[in-house]
């Protein structure tokens with residue numbers, strides 16, 4: 001498939017993700033438009049899956065159905081080994097979680113959750129953990145759903161650890177707490193957008209998707 005002839009709708013309401021996905025896919029020559037530009041700004045399906053793969057497809061399919069155009073979604077999150085993989089698929093709502101981290105199905109309170117409360121909750125849980133640098137990885141699963149029903153999905157992971165001292169102001173979410181391998185101890189939030197987009201979980205997943213699209 002010729003990627004420079006492909007227009008895809010980004011099935012995300014997260015503007016940071018939209019920026020990162022756009023910066024990475026523009027390197028492949030792909031034309032990405034936002035769901036708002038495609039007239040589906042208010043389509044926001046419930047993420048009922050318990051895997052990144054399920055939620056990624058739910059989001060892409062809802063936008064494809066609303067617009068009639070190919071749609072790409074990213075479902076992503078941070079998995080911390082000593083917390084049984086939490087926050088995981090519940091990364092965006094972690095501080096509203098009432099059930100034990102890593103236990104399914106999750107139970108949520110109606111408390112609001114945002115980046116700052118999610119980061120605070122993660123540090124609170126890690127205060128009980130003796131490891132100096134708890135191992136963690138970010139996961140991104142990107143899925144394209146085409147109007148003819150074809151579905152392509154690719155997973156990218158970025159290994160690293162969690163620092164107990166937040167650092168940096170770039171990016172979003174858990175970026176100030178996550179130290180990726182290979183960047184001299186800097187957090188994601190201390191990397192420039194270009195550095196983060198070189199090898200992030202999202203970049204790895206999108207590179208996998210690019211390879212699949214080229215083979216079509």
Ligand code: ITT
Pocket residue numbers: 011012013014017047059074075076077078091092118138171172173174175188200202
């Ligand atoms: P959409 O579903 O509309 O795409 P969302 O932010 O709700 O937006 P997710 O359900 O995939 O997306 O949740 C992803 C959460 O994982 C996100 O809100 C952050 O807390 C965290 N996360 C994912 N990628 C991240 C990154 O690159 N840096 C920091 N945190 C990230």
